[in-house]
Amino acid sequence: MLLSDDHRAVQDAVRAFVQDQIAPKAAQWDKEHHFPAAELKGLAELGCYGVAVPTEYDGAGLDYLALAIILEEIGAGDGATSTVVSVNNCPVCSILMAFGNEEQKQEFLKPLARGDMLGAFCLTEPHVGSEAGGLKTTAVREGDDYVLNGVKQFITSGKNGDVAIVMAVTDKAAGKRGISAFLVPTRTPGYTVARIEDKMGQHASDTAQILFENCRIPARYRLGEEGQGLKIALSGLEGGRIGIASQSVGMARAAFEAALRYSKDRVAFGQPIFEHQVIQHKLAEMATQIEAARQLIWHAAALKDAGQPCLMEAAMAKLFASEMAEKVCSAAIQIHGGYGYVSDFPVERIYRDVRVTQIYEGTSEVQKILIGRALG
Numbered sequence: 001m002l003l004s005d006d007h008r009a010v011q012d013a014v015r016a017f018v019q020d021q022i023a024p025k026a027a028q029w030d031k032e033h034h035f036p037a038a039e040l041k042g043l044a045e046l047g048c049y050g051v052a053v054p055t056e057y058d059g060a061g062l063d064y065l066a067l068a069i070i071l072e073e074i075g076a077g078d079g080a081t082s083t084v085v086s087v088n089n090c091p092v093c094s095i096l097m098a099f100g101n102e103e104q105k106q107e108f109l110k111p112l113a114r115g116d117m118l119g120a121f122c123l124t125e126p127h128v129g130s131e132a133g134g135l136k137t138t139a140v141r142e143g144d145d146y147v148l149n150g151v152k153q154f155i156t157s158g159k160n161g162d163v164a165i166v167m168a169v170t171d172k173a174a175g176k177r178g179i180s181a182f183l184v185p186t187r188t189p190g191y192t193v194a195r196i197e198d199k200m201g202q203h204a205s206d207t208a209q210i211l212f213e214n215c216r217i218p219a220r221y222r223l224g225e226e227g228q229g230l231k232i233a234l235s236g237l238e239g240g241r242i243g244i245a246s247q248s249v250g251m252a253r254a255a256f257e258a259a260l261r262y263s264k265d266r267v268a269f270g271q272p273i274f275e276h277q278v279i280q281h282k283l284a285e286m287a288t289q290i291e292a293a294r295q296l297i298w299h300a301a302a303l304k305d306a307g308q309p310c311l312m313e314a315a316m317a318k319l320f321a322s323e324m325a326e327k328v329c330s331a332a333i334q335i336h337g338g339y340g341y342v343s344d345f346p347v348e349r350i351y352r353d354v355r356v357t358q359i360y361e362g363t364s365e366v367q368k369i370l371i372g373r374a375l376g
């Protein structure tokens with residue numbers, strides 16, 4: 001797919017910012033577990049927080065193809081930063097756009113799209129991951145309020161975020177049709193960060209366990225109708241998967257570029273290792289796999305932008321891109337030899353950062369379920 005001049009301009013602007021402000025700092029953030037608030041602000045000013053949100057709601061007024069391009073660029077600079085931005089766009093802003101009422105859009109979508117607020121998405125629970133319909137967190141109606149109780153797990157920006165979209169059971173007897181979605185400002189009493197996970201990678205973003213203990217929110221913070229929660233969550237994850245696939249390509253590209261550079265510097269058997277066919281063919285395969293994933297993503301994004309169904313294509317893109325990215329990052333380590341296994345070179349960090357893309361926002365196994373269903 002060829003990019004328009006407008007999409008190229010977006011790509012150039014975000015790439016310049018990321019390569020100047022983010023990529024050079026990523027290793028230090030990883031070591032210090034530093035949340036890059038200032039650089040995220042810079043990305044928000046570039047319109048990266050609400051890429052596909054219309055300008056009337058303070059978004060960039062672009063499309064999902066632009067979002068895919070942007071998340072690849074941010075992912076190429078730092079995986080963790082791209083996760084924070086990805087979640088804010090999709091599922092958070094995309095859900096508010098699709099299911100929020102006007103009041104909710106004014107109160108939450110506008111600041112989220114501007115970057116004055118940061119969003120989190122609370123679906124997963126300690127004992128409920130892939131089976132999204134099996135949630136245990138409850139929301140009980142009490143007059144004009146709902147009272148939430150339960151635990152949410154692996155929540156990106158659960159600590160640094162300002163508002164969370166939380167899925168909770170409002171009618172146990174109705175099974176997965178008894179789940180509802182709520183907007184919960186994180187300063188609400190009863191919203192507690194119970195722990196910050198000590199992760200393998202992506203140290204610059206916080207991944208939190210959130211405890212809801214008699215967390216009381218006004219009923220006007222319910223998104224959509226009671227019982228629509230699973231549909232709301234799964235529709236948000238459709239675009240989210242395009243985002244995660246895009247950041248995977250960004251991370252794979254960064255690892256590939258580091259390996260290419262290294263192969264031209266490192267000499268063995270009298271010549272740069274790039275001149276050895278075994279290395280050059282490995283790089284050729286890596287470049288081809290990255291481009292194949294990118295095209296799958298852009299195809300899914302183009303379908304979404306055209307208002308066509310893209311559940312299967314988004315699942316294919318995430319499955320292929322995340323699996324590809326781990327293999328490419330592993331090959332990049334191999335090309336670096338022993339230096340690939342130490343933190344002096346970026347590929348060690350990128351490999352740790354990329355591993356989770358096969359897990360969050362739907363594991364590879366879940367993507368295969370979705371693709372299989374679409375084929376059936």
Ligand SMILES: CC(C)(COP(=O)(O)OP(=O)(O)OC[C@H]1O[C@@H](n2cnc3c(N)ncnc32)[C@H](O)[C@@H]1OP(=O)(O)O)[C@@H](O)C(=O)NCCC(=O)NCCSC(=O)CCS(=O)O
Pocket residue numbers: 087121122123124129130131132133153154155156157176177230231232234235236237238311360361362363366369370
């Ligand atoms: C494995 C699953 C796909 C199984 O799903 P179910 O069979 O339980 O659900 P369905 O019956 O397919 O769907 C329920 C309901 O939603 C509607 N739906 C589904 N997809 C869409 C969509 N893309 N757009 C609109 N509507 C949609 C569907 O039609 C049904 O509606 P009706 O009831 O018929 O009206 C599923 O459980 C699954 O995807 N599991 C993976 C969950 C996942 O990805 N979890 C990670 C979340 S990330 C997180 O919580 C924290 C990390 S972070 O910070 O990102």
